[in-house]
Structure formats: C-alpha cells, structure tokens
Amino acid sequence: MPPAPDRLKADYDRARNAVALLERTDRGLIEAAGPDRAAWLNNLVTNVVKTLGPGDGNYAFAVNVKGRVIFDMNILVLDDLALPEGRLWLDIDAGWITDAMKHLDRHIITENVTLTDRIRDFHRWALLGPRAAAVVERLGFGNLVPMAQLQHVEHPFDGGTVRAVRHDFAGVPGVELLVSAAASDALRQRLIECGSNDNIAPIDPAAVHILRVEAGIPASRIDIDAEVIPPETSQIERGINYKKGCYLGQEVIERMRSRGMLPRQLVGVRLSGRAVPALPLSLSRDGNDLGRVTTVVWSFALDAPLALAYVKSAHAAPGTKLTATSAEGTALDGQIVAFPLRASSS
Structure with missing residues (x-):
C-alpha cells in the first residue's frame, strides 16, 4: 500500500475516471x-494578447527587465478588443494579487487602462475528470469538448451569469465556473444534482496536487517563482510567443532562444523509498550540483515519490540517474522521467 490515505486515492481515481468537484x-x-488595455498588456507579458477575440484566452508570464518571473496568469478576453469599454480578466494565484496589482499599475503611464481587483466579487468552482463536460451540458451550459484551453463562455444563472472556462489545470479534462459570490451556493447545489449520476463528490486539493x-504542470509560487525565467519552466509552447514583438524582459528571453541557451529546465524525478521526503532537497550527480526540487508528492501512477525539479539542461534527459539529498544528509536515488506520466482521459 502506498503511504497515502485511502480517501486520497479514491479522490484521485474519481478525477481520473469520472468527475470531481x-x-x-x-x-x-x-x-x-x-480602450488601451490590449496594447498595454501585450507590452507586459510573454504571450500574445492583441490577436485574441472575445471568449479566447491564453497563458502568459509577467517578467522583470532581467526576464525573471513576477507572476504567471491566464488571460481571458471578455469583449472585443476594439470596444473602448471592453474588459480583460487576468486569472492569477491569489497570493500574487497584491504584487501583480502593484506591478501592473506601475506600468500604466499614459495608457487609458483601469485595474480592479475582483477577487471578492466572484467565487470559483471547478470540475475535474472525463465526465466534467457531461455535467456542464446537463447544467445547460453547452458542449465544452470542442473548446480550446482557456476558451470561455458566459451563461445565465440564478438571475446573474456564470462564466465557464475550459481549463485542464490538473492534467485531466477540466472546467472552471466563475459565479457571483451571492450565487455560489446555488451553483454548487446544481453541480451536485447534475453530477449525481456520475457519483460526483468534492475532491481533496492534495489529490489535485498529485x-x-x-x-508536469508547475504551480504558481511553488514551482514558478522569482528565481526562474519562463523558458526554464517547460511551458514554452503554451506560455511564450517568440514572434509577438517587444515586451518587458523580452530581450533576455529572446537571447536564450536565439543562442540555444537553457541553463536549466523543469523535469520530473522519480525518487526511491516508500515515503515522501521533506523539502529542501538538493540534486547531484557524481558529486556535482544539478539543481533544486520544488515539489514532492506520492505518485499513484509510479507507486513512488515524484518530484518536480529544476535541473541543469545537460543532465535533464529522461532516464538520467541522480541523487537527492535532504538537509539532514539523507540520500535518495533518483531518475528523471518524461511527462505526462499517463494518457489523457478526455
């Protein structure tokens, strides 16, 4: 038996095979x-904004002049970018909201842009699993299956609206539902009713973490922090557009691409033992430092501890063997694994 509660495994299986809330x-x-929101934001993030249409979205980083991450975000376009009164939503880790507001406000110079913290105005529920789309359809919100990642639609609900966002944030089919705080309980009840045939149930966040x-999806403030440059996070395809032109910190990121320089990158490391080791853990090979571990979980797919770690690119190939050492000096065998560990259940 893996060193994890039975309920954690049940929650994990529910999200893998059915639907969880x-x-x-x-x-x-x-x-x-x-009116200046799109051009202004386009100059501050690593991904393209100006070509997005209403209902589109993408993932991006905000970086400093040295190319290091300040925060990452999902960008949701609510209205046509040509509409002067239109809006964009920036979906950001709650722990980064204050710093993000300061950074963004600092870079409003002459642009006509207004920023509003909406964290208290909306409540968010997420469905995870291959039956998530069926629950949403029973709710009357249409078919989410053909939608691209971060595409979103608005539907009437309980005298207001719900915005449904296609988002596989845990690596399984997923949807996030943003609703007014006043209608949150009503939406939760309807989700449970619509998912009853699929045995929907709340999921422990620890299972989502696994x-x-x-x-291989890094988390804000855990695996993505001020020490990293976006290409190192292994999120280039979804988070960086090298053809969009200039933005704050672009010179550093473009130089890394043009010169083929990637000093380190985020990888998965399978560890030995039957317990999840505590952080910090350092990584080495033949006595040489290779990098740092940011996250460790018990992987049900591997039946072993699994870490996310930043490793020197010269040693980042799957199959590479290394050693993980704790602060107390305990050494564990490690081997780099390829992501994802399992096929999508969409």
Missing part, C-alpha cells in the same frame, strides 16, 4: 478595462 480559493482575478505534478 473542487472549490478553488487559491485563485484571484484582476480586471483590466479601457494529478498536476504527474502531468
């Missing part, structure tokens, strides 16, 4: 409004 209190929301690590 998660209350997302870890995310915040900043609204950017005004799923996203097995999918």
